[in-house]
Amino acid sequence: LPGEISxxxxxxxxxxxxxxxxxxSIRRYRPDAGLTVEPGLPEVSWYGLASTSDGxxxxxxxxxxxxxxxxxxxxxxxxxxxxxxxxxxxxxxxRWIASFRLHRQTADGTWSAxxxxxxxxxxxxxxxxxxGSLWVGTHGNGLFIRDASGHWQVGEPRLxxxxxxxIRPDAQGHVWVATEGGDLHxxxxxxxxxxxxxxxxxxxxxxxxxxAADGSLWLSSYGTGLYRVDPDRLLLTAxxxxxxxxxxxFRHAEGSLWIGxxxxxxEFMASDRVREHPLPFQVDxxxxxxxxxxxxxxxxxxxxxxxxVEQSLGTAExxxxxxxYRLLPMPDG
Numbered sequence: 513l514p515g516e517i518s519x520x521x522x523x524x525x526x527x528x529x530x531x532x533x534x535x536x537s538i539r540r541y542r543p544d545a546g547l548t549v550e551p552g553l554p555e556v557s558w559y560g561l562a563s564t565s566d567g568x569x570x571x572x573x574x575x576x577x578x579x580x581x582x583x584x585x586x587x588x589x590x591x592x593x594x595x596x597x598x599x600x601x602x603x604x605x606x607r608w609i610a611s612f613r614l615h616r617q618t619a620d621g622t623w624s625a626x627x628x629x630x631x632x633x634x635x636x637x638x639x640x641x642x643x644g645s646l647w648v649g650t651h652g653n654g655l656f657i658r659d660a661s662g663h664w665q666v667g668e669p670r671l672x673x674x675x676x677x678x679i680r681p682d683a684q685g686h687v688w689v690a691t692e693g694g695d696l697h698x699x700x701x702x703x704x705x706x707x708x709x710x711x712x713x714x715x716x717x718x719x720x721x722x723x724a725a726d727g728s729l730w731l732s733s734y735g736t737g738l739y740r741v742d743p744d745r746l747l748l749t750a751x752x753x754x755x756x757x758x759x760x761x762f763r764h765a766e767g768s769l770w771i772g773x774x775x776x777x778x779e780f781m782a783s784d785r786v787r788e789h790p791l792p793f794q795v796d797x798x799x800x801x802x803x804x805x806x807x808x809x810x811x812x813x814x815x816x817x818x819x820x821v822e823q824s825l826g827t828a829e830x831x832x833x834x835x836x837y838r839l840l841p842m843p844d845g
Contacts, residue, residue: 524561533558538571552586553578560598572596577609591623600638610635614648629664632656639679649676655689712748724764732759738771753778754788765800772798799839808836
């Protein structure tokens, strides 16, 4: 592309080629024909491209919104001839148009201003997420989000004053937002949930969290024992174990959940049966290795296998005299 027209290029890959919106023209690249200028359009700046559900092409630019039909003929401007930065056909059938304000296009082709927060203006980027929410990026006023029920909220305050240049969700459900200043922001999806006493939590001195092989979530605490967590309903179920209330650590290994406590070690098996392995020391940390378990206690490290301690390490072997709490295996073993 000539340098003077490539300041801002939107790319849209389709089965009929790779489409580009550029300063002065809409262009298409095909391996057999190379890069060509699309005829039948005004020579103005073009900013956004989108495909309709029936395969037609939409282009947003300085003269408004244009549509290319299945015969290759361009029609427009569709509705009012106002500058359009981007167009998006949402899954519910709504056509959103980014302009000085956010617009909808009705069935008869007219534009209508969307009900939105007052500060939503100079819109540059539109993105619909899998949950049906519409993320709207502005030229200098940050980020705005419309949920699937139509409720609006202002996005991350730190983006106020930023020009949003791209919004993209990823396969993990996060949202990436790029700004003109060169920053890339990752938004974690969904609100933070807090488990409290009304969810079944009997104390706040939490020790450890782990996920078992079946995907279940477990939580331990100092003083109130072991819990199985239902993350969908945000409920906790207390699990009685011979290791009593002071559960300090756990680790899933060899098909069982190994529980460390003041009384030693407990094994919670897949059948929901619990077996106690009494030890003369408190277990604060657990890590699986070589068919056994490394166990940390306040001042020593032990290797336990098949019901007995095979190795013990303490200050004489170079460990510090301070308490040991957590263990982590390294890739090199």
